[in-house]
Amino acid sequence: MKKKSIIIGIESSCDETAVSIIRNRYVLSNIIISQKIHKEYGGVVPELASRLHDKNIIRAVHQAFHYAKIKRNQIDAVSFTLGPGLIGSLLVGASFAKSFSMGLGIPLLTVNHVQAHILAHFIQNANISNSYPRFPFLGLVISGGHTQIIEVNDFFQMKILGTTLDDSVGEALDKIARILGFHYPGGPMIEFFSKNGNCKKFVFSKPSVDELNFSFSGLKSNILQFIQKKSKKNPFFIKKNLSDLCASIQKIIAEILLEKVHKATIKTGIFRVALSGGVSANNEIRNMFISLTKREKKWEIFIPKKKYATDNGAMIAITGLLKYEKKLFDSIHVTPYSQFKKF
Template identity: 50%
Template sequence: MSTILLAIESSCDDTSAAIIKNDTILSNVIASQKVHETYGGVVPELASRAHQQNIIPVVDTAIKNAGIKLSDINAVAFTRGPGLMGSLLVGTSFAKGFALARQIPLIEVHHLQAHVLAHFIQEPGQQHTTPKFPFLCLLVSGGNSQIIKVTSPLVMEIIGTTIDDAAGEAFDKCAKVMDLPYPGGPYVNKYAMDGNANAFQFNKPRIKDFDYSFSGLKTSFLYFLRDRIKENPDFIQQNRNDLCASLQKTIVDILMDKLIKASKQTGIKEVALSGGVSANTALREAITSQTKQRGWHTYIPKFSYTTDNAAMVAITGYFKYLKGEFATHDMAPFAR
């Protein structure tokens, strides 16, 4: 018997709704918020207001695109956290209201778990290979950098995490220093393609076990530019491509060194990549290169499933639906 779920994602500045039938996505609609570009970062109050404006049209479009009726929906899944509290409240409140009105189960989803399980999304008429358990997942986004050991869809263990800033933050904040638009990560990736990755050297932190740190890299990058600009005010403009390429290489090297170490120590050669930074070209190339060298079986999501989206919430909700893991209506969202 088929199970159809509505999923809601509103953890940051993208309002998204998806419809899934079993593990096959029928629609995935995302409304992005351009207002934050002016401020160089997400403004929480503006984000929550935009979610209020977007959520009903986005859900309506998702249902229409999926070609289903409201009565076909068996449950509604929503991102409970982590994220911006105001944004989460909009999605949570809508999901609760929808579930009450339709008298269907409510399923809460952890945002990071959803990023990992994006690898299990199937599409109509296609069947792609999914990771075999157990596997390691390198989850890299604007707010998180983690290595996760995944034993089953609902059993995960974080074996490495950032002790301060995430890789995505390092990309965005270093980009801001170079006066690149927000979000800076994609611009660093773009300019790096025409740069020399070995032109400049930046500090790599020495952190024990599988944990990450990127605050020292940001400081190193800032001081490096400060000193060079004293000598040449046009240094950034004249060396932008090389700066981006060298910064990107440093971040990717830091990420890959710990992932290689984790694979060696656990003996796991099933390796997946998730999160917004997984769209980075250099990181994808590094994973592909290590796959050949180390005999890994690697899994890289479609670009459309790397950023925040409701399809990943939907597949996570489906796994929880099968286990009967439903939420109560007094459940509150959490920011951290």
Template identity: 50%
Template sequence: MATILAIESSCDETSAAICKDGKILSNIIATQAVHQKYGGVVPELASRAHQQNIIPVVEDAISSAKIRKKDIDAVAFTRGPGLLGSLLVGTSFSKAFALANNIPLVEVNHMQAHILAHFIDDPKPDFPFLCLTVSGGHTQIVLVRDYFDMEIVGQTTDDAAGEAFDKTAKILDLPYPGGPLIDKYAKEGNPEAFQFPEPQIPGLDFSFSGLKTSILYFIRDRQKEDPNFLQNNIADICASVQHRIITILLGKLKRAAREYGIKDVSIAGGVSANSGLRKSLEEAAVKYGWRVFIPAFQYCTDNAGMIAIAGYHKFLKKDFVGQDIAPLARMSF
């Protein structure tokens, strides 16, 4: 029996969750609208917003779960990777809460937590399985042998897929965050309207920097020919860009599934909320006989629910850390 308070503060969402015996009782997320006018996350503003949000968010999580502070057996927190200032707020709060209540601390790797979000709800994948983790900062194919036995078998050599979405949105003059808007416009467009190149990267690794550059030059050149090109073709552009990013992602995932002989395939991370990626993965499942696992929307983007389930499984192993623990902006598996 274990009740875990989880804290997530790796970027620009302040989140707290309560997990009891492997079941998520609450998952509260406070977003930060302050970044919208800057077109991206400003680290200093993010850390200040975390300081303002963290106590109300934790109180809301405890209240919504209908428990008391004295019922909490441990505090799980995101140690990294992420923005150092943001991580520092969550780490400091978690250490103080644990010290004040004389309960243990559990550190959690943010990217491992995205993968372990698949163990919140049924159905759950069987080990081993492959997980495509796709976010604004990471693009990885991970071979998951057990809860904490994970191997990155492919990753981006430069930019992440989520960054490609966000930078494209900025080129298209869409407001931040632009990734969901590209997904929205793509539903109305023709994915074959414009052709963008697919990087020829060997093995299971990815590259998105060249794709971003080709999109930039494409828009620049077409705008010179027709000043109204963007507004007249926004849906087709979004659909074509999204289609190319998805084909790159799924092409490598298919290769990984074939190489490792694995039929349980999953996606995780913020970009896994993209409807086009979800649909394409489900189509691939039918074609290749995969069992596909996709977390609920609330567990795709940064959230404390995934930190809680990861923390719960670490708690069962008594994998605790001391008060001298420090956040890590870069943190490997």
């Protein structure tokens, strides 16, 4: 009988200290300790983030073992996020993972954060259809730091087809939220107030971007100029139209994403699409992609359950498991990186 491998995954790329333990593809524990302090500053403060990771990581690991009901000597390998992300935060996770690996004499497995978001779909029952996407498929990664369309031909054979030329979609939502008067993180607030809004009330200009790339900076400027113009005439414009504004903003962003993915399916002939990243938890975006599959029968859409959409340790652990099965071990001398690197 094949041995059931147990992997611990450590994620510390931004402001979530996340630790997960999986056995084969089943999650035994998935601990996330969030850093609330960044709300006071309107965004993540790198120095504070790294200090809090240092404070929280031992607690997160203890909780992960407690809920998984296993002992440290049962772990077969340790995986951790090597990048991209905030370098100080990454160093905390890397240092702990290296020490853990050396202390137990087990393999070390480095993980690309973006790749892990996509591979989260291979956790058992990780998406709303409770099924794994078949290769090849298109991955749409939408988060606070990344917006990319990726052709996925195998677990570790991925090619970027399109990327954002400026702001990521999550970053754009947070910046637009500030215009509306919301505190960080603003994306969830836009979604909350959009629920009772008319998404057709306001129309904004879609950026004209070649090929499969994205640009959200121009959209943000268009919305800012529109609101400033309206507010000059009526100081209470935002307050009176908040729900409609939020709904209209969400609609155009979802449409931009959907149109680009549609172009990618035509270009590649691949009609299986897997959403991932924190912004894929947005209900408007999820619903728009689900609606498309009802009109376009050849499309298959895979949408992660919300606990696996945002940054989490399970996505790091599953990527580590897949590398472990292929014996793709890493050196103790690896160095974290902040900027995105090719797969």
